[in-house]
Amino acid sequence: MIKANYHTHSVLCDGKNTLREMVDSACDKGLHILGFSGHAPMNFVSDWAMDKDRLEKYVNEVKQLKAEYKDKIDILLGIELDADYDGFDIGDFDFTIGSVHQFRDGDKDFPIDLSAASLEKTVEEQFGGDWYKMCECYYNKLADFICECKPDIVGHIDLVTKYNQGYVYFSEEDERYRKIALRAVDKILDCKSDIIFEVNTGAMYRVGKTVPYPAPFIMEYLKKRNAKITVTSDSHSVDSLDFAFEKAFDYCRSFGFEKLTLLTSEGRICCDL
Numbered sequence: 001m002i003k004a005n006y007h008t009h010s011v012l013c014d015g016k017n018t019l020r021e022m023v024d025s026a027c028d029k030g031l032h033i034l035g036f037s038g039h040a041p042m043n044f045v046s047d048w049a050m051d052k053d054r055l056e057k058y059v060n061e062v063k064q065l066k067a068e069y070k071d072k073i074d075i076l077l078g079i080e081l082d083a084d085y086d087g088f089d090i091g092d093f094d095f096t097i098g099s100v101h102q103f104r105d106g107d108k109d110f111p112i113d114l115s116a117a118s119l120e121k122t123v124e125e126q127f128g129g130d131w132y133k134m135c136e137c138y139y140n141k142l143a144d145f146i147c148e149c150k151p152d153i154v155g156h157i158d159l160v161t162k163y164n165q166g167y168v169y170f171s172e173e174d175e176r177y178r179k180i181a182l183r184a185v186d187k188i189l190d191c192k193s194d195i196i197f198e199v200n201t202g203a204m205y206r207v208g209k210t211v212p213y214p215a216p217f218i219m220e221y222l223k224k225r226n227a228k229i230t231v232t233s234d235s236h237s238v239d240s241l242d243f244a245f246e247k248a249f250d251y252c253r254s255f256g257f258e259k260l261t262l263l264t265s266e267g268r269i270c271c272d273l
């Protein structure tokens with residue numbers, strides 16, 4: 001089986017290791033393909049995304065590593081675009097991930113995945129404590145952004161569940177929530193039918209979530225809609241590049257998926273699960 005990861009951060013945004021350290025670790029772990037996805041510069045000041053100077057450094061370094069390691073591993077220059085990214089030309093990248101990490105109100109930032117406390121504050125201050133309203137706004141913002149920028153991969157589609165283990169904030173079984181999430185899936189697939197949904201193990205590593213994003217009911221629906229999937233680790237450190245991949249593969253198989261869609265320097269391929 002071809003081993004690949006397309007969701008990889010470094011010290012140039014909010015990761016812990018250099019690009020080279022991530023590449024060396026990927027080689028050690030036997031990955032065949034490594035896609036970097038640094039956070040694109042935002043249209044506001046942020047401490048987790050790259051600024052313009054770092055972006056330039058990022059692009060140059062990844063290209064250099066791609067050439068240097070070409071006989072060992074296929075390195076792809078990607079980028080994680082947030083709905084509030086600063087809108088630069090994205091023509092130069094091998095692939096893009098489209099994600100939403102916060103709401104904006106004027107010049108104020110209301111984070112979704114920074115911490116449980118910051119998400120509680122977001123829901124309280126922006127949505128009057130209504131978690132379903134927050135979810136609705138999140139999925140609408142994500143689907144609108146995906147339709148506008150048509151990235152290759154949808155990033156952590158149900159990021160709003162990051163701190164919701166045991167349904168401490170809202171019930172993911174509630175029809176209100178499920179309808180909102182599945183409506184976003186429909187809208188995204190209507191805009192770009194060959195888009196890839198990532199099955200992302202990042203929160204399993206970072207906050208001990210028991211399953212990857214997306215939740216089982218979304219996985220079932222993706223299978224029903226014949227959507228394409230890939231497994232990613234949303235890695236911010238050398239030790240997590242292929243974290244829980246075997247579990248994630250089993251998770252995908254349990255919904256009847258038989259193939260993953262992989263990106264390579266030569267284009268897309270399908271790989272048996």
Ligand SMILES: [Zn+2]
Pocket residue numbers: 080099101155156
């Ligand atoms: Zn992200």
Ligand SMILES: [Zn+2]
Pocket residue numbers: 007009037080234
């Ligand atoms: Zn990320």
